[in-house]
Amino acid sequence: MLYDFHSHILPSVDDGSDSVEQSLKMLDILRDSGVDTVVATPHFYYSKIALDNFLTARDEAYDKLKEAMEGKEYPRILKGAEVLLTTDIPNMKDLESLCIENTSYILIELPYSYWSDWVYRALNDISLRGLKPIIAHIDRYTDASDRCIQRIFYLNCIIQLNVDSLTKLKTRRRALKYIKRGEIHILGSDTHDDLHRPPKFIEAMEILKKKFGTDIETMFEGNSLFVLNDEGY
Numbered sequence: 001m002l003y004d005f006h007s008h009i010l011p012s013v014d015d016g017s018d019s020v021e022q023s024l025k026m027l028d029i030l031r032d033s034g035v036d037t038v039v040a041t042p043h044f045y046y047s048k049i050a051l052d053n054f055l056t057a058r059d060e061a062y063d064k065l066k067e068a069m070e071g072k073e074y075p076r077i078l079k080g081a082e083v084l085l086t087t088d089i090p091n092m093k094d095l096e097s098l099c100i101e102n103t104s105y106i107l108i109e110l111p112y113s114y115w116s117d118w119v120y121r122a123l124n125d126i127s128l129r130g131l132k133p134i135i136a137h138i139d140r141y142t143d144a145s146d147r148c149i150q151r152i153f154y155l156n157c158i159i160q161l162n163v164d165s166l167t168k169l170k171t172r173r174r175a176l177k178y179i180k181r182g183e184i185h186i187l188g189s190d191t192h193d194d195l196h197r198p199p200k201f202i203e204a205m206e207i208l209k210k211k212f213g214t215d216i217e218t219m220f221e222g223n224s225l226f227v228l229n230d231e232g233y
């Protein structure tokens, strides 16, 4: 069973799905890929939207989609957010409300480059607050050197990889290297629509199983349940 920890599947809340119909198409693909649960993680930008407004928009989109899903078999959707890390985030009031539903795990998007000490300090401060940061799409940062990943590890963060990094030739080698070294805990599609950025679990899992054997899925399943059950630290 597969778990998708990163998706822009809720309709009309960010640059992801633009309609309920499109969200349903994305859910069709996820179900046919063997995904049991998908975490809806719309972008949260502290400087652009008040938390209350974000939560209201997210919950309304979720309710609308749930209504359209009635009577058909789809993956379970959990509410979450993709929170862009800024210096304001560690001390933000009610940051807990952006965690993955019923857990203290929170998906954090790092700046794409120029990681300096404030990034590590902010992650540490989020942990000290009792939350468990998940680093979103580690494959997408230019600053994710081996040394930086080691530092993240020491800060009790867990790491999410986008599955499309395995399907693209340009990024595959790097993604496989991370997995080989045991640096990837959970997977996500980061899907934004059903055509240009669809969920690519089927192709990615084929590549992973060919390289590491069929047990690799069990490993990711175990890690995923660990997160969803809010275990760890």
Ligand SMILES: [Fe+2]
Pocket (backbone or CB within 6 Å): 006, 007, 008, 082, 190
């Ligand atoms: Fe994303």
